[in-house]
Structures are given as C-alpha cells and as structure tokens.
Amino acid sequence: MARMNAVVHFELPYDDRSRMAAFYTKAFGWQTTMLGEEMGNYVLAATAPSGEMGPIDPGAINGGFHPKMPNADAPSVVIEVDEVETAMEAVAAAGGIILGEPMDIPGVGRYVPFTDTEGNRLSMLQPLGGPRECGN
Template identity: 35%
Template sequence: MTRVKFELPADDLARATAFYREVFGWAAQKLPFEYVLVDTDGEPVDPQDADGGISPRTEFVQGPVLIIEVPSIDDVAPKVTAAGGTLLNAKERVGDYGFSQYVKDSEGTVLCLWESIADAT
C-alpha cells in the first residue's frame, strides 16, 4: 500500500508558508534545509506523518507534485520505466528523513517517489 502526499513549489518559502498558514490555517515546520513540512489540519507538524511540503522551485518541481510513499524506491523505479515512465534523477537522501526520486509517469506528469528512513533497509 502507498500513501500520497503533495509538494508545492515556491520562489520564496517564507512567503508561501505565510500564505498557506493565513489562508488555510495549515501548520508548518521549516526543516534544517530548504524545505517546509505542512499539515493541513493545523495541528503541530509530525515530520514522520506530514501531509506534504513546500519546496524551492526546481528543474523538476515547477507545479504541484504528488509524493508517493513506497516501501522501496529501488523496487519501484524499474517498474516506472517498464510501464513507460521516465526517471528524472537518481535516488537522493533527504537528511535523516528518507530518500526521494523524481519520475515522470507515462503521460508526462512529474511525481516524487518517497522512501522514509524508517522503511529503508
């Protein structure tokens, strides 16, 4: 089973964070690198269970991205290419939280595969 989260790109993380707090009442937690975790229920953010994040706009993250949590990126990435998708970057470690890899599905939609450290082997 997979869990789906989201990532919103921003040119200014502080400005975007303030927007989502003020407009929707989301809770936010800045990480020690350029990323903000958010919980849409307004409760304090649990880094292991956040609903999504706000990230700097990058080559891959130009619009909203679905983050699909998987038990193993190494197992899922070959399935992406076998099903007609494309790997956009190599699997990367994200602090002490987990690993990510951006992919495109068969229709060109950018997705982010996520493997949490708790699930990593």
C-alpha cells in the same frame, strides 16, 4: 489483495517562501517549518495533527514547499514505496522516466522524482523504518 502504494506527501514550488508560508497559514491554518540552505530551503507544511510517523488521522497527508526550479515548477505528489530501487524499475517498465538518482533525506527516507507516461512529475519515498500502517 496486495498492499497499494499510498500518496503520503505533496510538494508545491514557491517564488517567495515567506509569502507562501504566510498564505497557507492564514488561509488554511497550516503550520510551516522553514529549513535552511543545507536542506535546499525546503519548507515543511503540517496540514493535520501529526505524530512521529506523520498525520494521526487515516488518509491525511502533510507536505512541503521547494524553490521553483526547471522541471519542478508544478504541484507534485509523493507515493510511498517499500523499496525505492525496485519501484524505480517498475516505473521505468511501465513507461515512466526516473529523474535522477535517489537521495537520502535525513530523518525521512530515500526519495526520487519521476514523470509518468503523461509527463506529470511525481516522487517516490521509501520511508525510514519501512512502510507505515494504513499508508499515512
């Protein structure tokens, strides 16, 4: 059976990042790391014990939060792919719409958002170093 592309990350928009970080820390015990303007004021969210390659527990995922922006004001999931350009072609061929050009995220990989045939916003990530074992 061919390897499936797993969900490896989630993203949620915020209006107030300090308020958002405090909520998820208090409500769920998540650990947040606020990045600076050079990273778009992104906030990393660790939801499970993690190592260098992400969560240690199979099936667990971490996530992040970004400022609300047009066409990105709903929760999103990130799907790991082997090669982002090839995956972009597959998404387009299946009826999805690629939203912009892939961008390099330092220390993470190549990332590009898209919408599926139902208008849901998702993203694809080609991690640095290739796909991780067990999809985490």
